[in-house]
Amino acid sequence: MEQGLDLTIRHGRIVTGDAIIEGDVGVRDGRIVAIEPGLPPGARDIDAAGRWVLPGGIDSHCHVEQLSGMGVMGADDFYSATVSAAFGGTTTIIPFAAQHRGMAVPDVVRDYAERARTKAVIDYGFHLILANPDDRTMMRDLPEAIRNGISSLKVYMTYDSMKLDDYQLLDVFDLAREHGALVMVHAENNDMIKWLARRLIERGHTAPKFHAVAHDPLAEAEATNRAITLSRLVGTPILIVHVAGGSTVEVIRSAQTLGARVLAESCPQYLFLTAEDLDRAGLEGAKYCCSPPPRDAGSQEAIWQGFADGTLLTYSSDHAPYRFDETGKLPKGERTTFKEMANGVPGLELRMPLLFSEGVLKGRISIHQFVELTAANHADLYGLSRRKGRVAIGTDADLALWNPDREVRIAYDDLHDRVGYTPYEGKVIKGWPEVVVSRGRVVVENGRLHAERGSGQYLRREAPIFAWPPRCSGASRPRAGLLSEALAGAKSG
Template identity: 70%
Template structure:
């Protein structure tokens, strides 16, 4: 998508909104000045712009692109049958209060469901409730002939250009043969495959032996999901992707050894991308070792690890081994609707996996990453927004403050200190794993397509005012390593599946 030039946008027409005197992060630079918005788009960036129909004083504030959360679970039923605590209204409101202006949650196919019915269902619910813009990834659990031959290609053409697959969970996982089928189709249709990489058999084998010994407390979730289960599956996923020569993105990477596998694979030229999440930077396995079943509030898959893995995640985000930083917001209440389906008798195998985090994702990174000097403001913006837009086909409309892009903006007060409590947040989970943590920096004004969504700690827009994003092909240049060698087997495979026309 081509954006208009400055001369096309500036004109003599009055701005709908002018943001004045902020530190604007744009195009790898920090510009002290004003930003003009017209018709929902960024129309001018510079000093002393004319007054708008409304002016916002951003003196002393950071003016940043609105965040993009490209991995969150909203109004979704899990493979075990539990419904998330958040619907598209509460989730998008919570996201907006945390500086996020676009989310890409999952439309989850379960076995026996057709892709068109899944997408129609999620689309209707989001259209009625979302207050910010949204797209969808498709979770694919049934890659049969109809799905691969008709429904999935059509979904990609309709702007849902990312597919999530599981290597674990009995009711969701695909075997290696099915994974290769999905990867080959994604390569042909220019879609991105997202992979939950954990070895199902490793986890199942350990879990069975724990249950037999009546070791059922939440802390044993971490024991069952041994770090090797993630590392082995990541290695296998990368090898499968190399066979069909297609890029893949490993989601919610948790462990130090897994990050090293990804780093080495990229150094060898493998087309692998990866993300991580706040729970792997701020939580640890020991958080699950709490009285009774309280530890279940910290259970997610993969589980949080130890301090060495936390540091490895930070380093991976800083050096580019990990390309995106998402919430993996998977909110389940601490009751029989979510974490405790069997009440006090619930075992670690039965509790819903996932933690909330959609509102705190960016404040945590701003406070502990940027303000504490682990990364500069440009790295923060890339991890919070720009990389998501590029990898998932939303750029240049989303993810950056540039002329002609949607006016998705968060104005951050770097001096504001907030002590986190569940009661201050806007999701429906009822608890937060970050209770009591002090965060410095907060997005005080949040703007989506030129609409002020959050201001003065109040929601300013109506439910259903968000828009569906029809996404294009991923823009992967600069995110994938320079290919080291052209593997002969890659050429053979491309010819076999009709993707290489050379010599025909």
């Protein structure tokens, strides 16, 4: 090579495209410049013998330093969240710049940008949560934000303080189609949930387990079907976030089969928790309250199948970090009802290790599907495919070296967020990212952080890449190529 390498990772099992290469990765100026055996020494060499060399993960659905619709601030700021993400093998996060009613989009974006700029230790972008689609927002501020690299936005069909009605959703979908943005939809029927919750509370049913009763699977499935129908009316691709119920998976699969431009994600809580976790002694069940709530074993199996056959294309944490005290989950202490508990569970750090252990090592998904679900598909859908999500020459050197033999008993004391608990306490998993590299910088090694506050970079994102139909069987789909090899078809047909 004409110039020396800054970093060489040697003797690893490298997952690149549809191949597994036994060899080395060479890094210069923060980018991957070579993938082959026998590379010359770098300024730093790392021996990856016996380990997988995978792209650093992209977590495209997490809430960081964000005020909830209930007015509760999450426990993690951009420093603790990005540190936690890095220790779990994630090198890019895309949290939300959250607009609440009465807020102007430029003010929201500036606020979040400044918070992240001084704290993040890995790279980051933003989605925009849209709760106030007034004329200024729709005619000027939102198109400007999309042009400036925020190429995705999220809308809610539930929560009184955040939800949009069907007419507003049609306006947002149409604007997204015109400007080439992806709309993420929290799909639950607000009136169904309110109706059930009121009657439960009137009858004295206030314990955490009744959160799962109020958020009936039918509320999720109905809203998902309605969101898909609205998107079909205007020809706009949408992504249904945090799919929980087996019936919702079927709604999405059926719509995809009919040609609807609908994509979907799910999260660890829907693979590894159930509604029974909300039925713990006292208020312990509040630790497991999120929306939609975890369902049952049948729904868990449907989520696994959705990942395996491509119905669900991304696996995100939906990290929503609320402490188990009056500042978060229990605003009224022991008198807190399920309707007053902050909705959300932590998951940034454990997102990828849980899927690696229970998915890859137990044969539910392949190592290539793991890469797609945790990194590559996120890069395509959220406009980062030129830089992130794959081990490929020319991309950022965002890498994680996974030891598949390392056994870990999950304990909150070993994690790096500020939530104070993990819903996966005591679970034994296998496989862990022992070395994590962000843009050529070794940021995690030997259980220690080697990155400074504010060293992460903001990512201005391009338009998403869509492929239709999105669903293929795991056996026939081209590895890591389902989205990237397709044309951006957002405005066609």
